[in-house]
Amino acid sequence: MMVKRKTKFMCQACGYESPKWMGKCPGCGEWNKMVEEVEVTGATRRGAFAHSQGGAVIASKPTPITTIETSTEPRILTKLNELNRVLGGGVVRGSLVLIGGDPGIGKSTLLLQVSSQLSQMGNKVLYISGEESLRQTKIRADRLGISSENLLVYAETNLDEISRTIEGTSPSIVIIDSIQTIFHPEVTSAPGSVSQVRECTAELMRMGKTNGIAIFIVGHVTKEGSIAGPRLLEHMVDTVLYFEGERHHTYRILRAVKNRFGSTNEMGIFEMKEFGLEEVENPSEIFLEERSRGASGSTVVASMEGTRPVLVEIQALISPTSFGNPRRMATGIDQGRVPLLMAVLEKRVGMLLQNQDAYLKVAGGVKLDEPAIDLAVAVSIASSFRDKPTRPTDCIIGEVGLTGEVRRVSRIEQRVQEAAKLGFERVILPANNLSGWKGPDGVQLIGVSSVSEALKIVLGD
Ligand code: TYD
Ligand code: MG
DSSP states (O other): OOOEEEEEEEETTTOOEESSOOSBOTTTOOBSOEEEEEEEESGGGHHHHOEEETTEEEOOOOOOGGGOOOOOOOEEOOSOHHHHHHTTSSEETTOEEEEEEOTTSSHHHHHHHHHHHHHHTTOOEEEEESSSOHHHHHHHHHHTTOOOTTEEEEEOOBHHHHHHHHHHHOOSEEEEEOGGGOBOTTOOSOTTSHHHHHHHHHHHHHHHHHHTOEEEEEEEOOSSOOSOOHHHHTTTSSEEEEEEOOTTSSEEEEEEEEETTSOSSOEEEEEEETTEEEEOSOHHHHHHHTOOTTOBTEEEEEEEETTEEEEEEEEEEEEEOOSSSOOEEEESSOTTHHHHHHHHIIIIIOOOOTTEEEEEEEGGGOOOOSGGGHHHHHHHHHHHHHTOBOOTTEEEOOEEOTTSBEEOOSOHHHHHHHHHHTTOOEEEEEGGGOTTOOOOTTOEEEEESBHHHHHHHHHOO
């Protein structure tokens, strides 16, 4: 289909239009308000205003909210439960999913495995590789033990050819590996540039929504963020997943950062093995695997990652500042929480921490992003500062307020359950969380209402 494009510049403040870019808008006199607008005429626009229902696109008209049917979206379940959960319960037909991640992290491996499983279940899958030749893909597939007639592999980078092939083969799932290698022949800039990536994604989205095809798009993230990458596309697609992990570790974490069909913050854990990715069903066990027992500065917290509790170790190293300003470094937790919690310890508990460097780390490469880990962080800092080890069988949960109070957290039953499952004997938790329920057998629940109370119990202060 032919699509016509016209480029113009438009003032964001007053709407003044100009064929070329200008620093100062002649219309309103504002500076730096002119932005490039690409006018598109042709069929592509339709996708933006239509909505999908059960995969097919129907033109929308104002409808009383009471008469809208809410039958759930049809989903395709993959054999990887970790992926299904992160997607919000399987692949939604007609949805556009972006998988971002560093080069070499395992995106192609994951998608090839998923393609193979889905094709074995009878779905026609079209795997389009712009990075690897058919032979290279086949070698990888052999290594992963994949062979299925329903899995079509296609090495192509021209979007027109890709569109034609999708229309010709009518697959139910399409994989684009990667968006940075695909080009729209009518856009003049190089593959990987902002306009290429945006236009190609828009076209793929239209195609997916119209034909009810689920499309997975791979996008590489670069450290500098210089190449137009996943960030740019986040608002366009339905679901954004990031595949993360440290290259020298075998664990990989798949995280949802946007999901129109499910909750975000959901996390799936995989291990990269010799013959592909394997699911990790008990993440807590791995995160605690290398814990050194009896060391000071180490605590274990039960943190919620989406709907699932995971136990992770939080390590702190507090050592006297030898020169200049004390350092406050944190990996895996919010940088801003560390000075805050140290100030609470200083003011409310009376620990002299201002001449101390503090290094905080969440073991296992996880990122924790919830206030319920505050108390464990504070106890780790105190334990390292006093050089007193914590008990390896204690699990610590609670949010810390500025007066040193310990505040209630959500989903306490699930967190405690997970701690009990992994053999923890005591759970130190907010006293306010204790009313109205009884924990599982074999675990002692100790409610605390302040940081100093928690330190008395855990470190015997
Ligand atoms: P890949 O999926 O090519 O990464 P991406 O598409 O994100 O760039 O993963 C490449 C890495 O994974 C490479 O270092 C080799 C490793 N790998 C395994 O360890 N086992 C396997 O079975 C496969 C296929 C790859
Ligand atoms: Mg790849």
